[in-house]
Amino acid sequence: MAALALTRAGDTAGAEKLAAELDKTFPLATLAQRYWLPTIRAAVAIEHKDANRAVELLKETSPIELGAANNFVILVPIYVRDEAYLAQAVGKRAATHQADPVFFLEGLFCAKESNCSKFRNDGLKVEVQRFSS
Numbered sequence: 001m002a003a004l005a006l007t008r009a010g011d012t013a014g015a016e017k018l019a020a021e022l023d024k025t026f027p028l029a030t031l032a033q034r035y036w037l038p039t040i041r042a043a044v045a046i047e048h049k050d051a052n053r054a055v056e057l058l059k060e061t062s063p064i065e066l067g068a069a070n071n072f073v074i075l076v077p078i079y080v081r082d083e084a085y086l087a088q089a090v091g092k093r094a095a096t097h098q099a100d101p102v103f104f105l106e107g108l109f110c111a112k113e114s115n116c117s118k119f120r121n122d123g124l125k126v127e128v129q130r131f132s133s
Helices: 002-008 012-025 030-047 051-058 073-087 091-095 101-113 117-121 124-132
Strands: none
Touching: 002 012, 002 030, 012 030, 030 051, 030 073, 051 073
């Protein structure tokens, strides 16, 4: 989670360093290798304006992303994937991404409260309002 926070803050070098440490420390851990590392690398790719790579990296998480015990944790790759979809300018696909309740709820909140610029800027507010009515 720290690496994702660093990425969100714009410190991709720090995030990549933590990812390298995670990779080295847990080379055989499924959650590290097939869940956290692809998610971290995808978030870094989004920060570097490479949404296509992010979507590609996150394909590895799909088989296990809904299998974690902690409900908050299982949504991280899905949320990052939807950020990549938005960055790819396929907002309609992101707004209707059926496997992601967090994206839907965030969009619903943003549409109702008019406080989320990423939804207003690319026309997703209208798409999300369709779901909420």
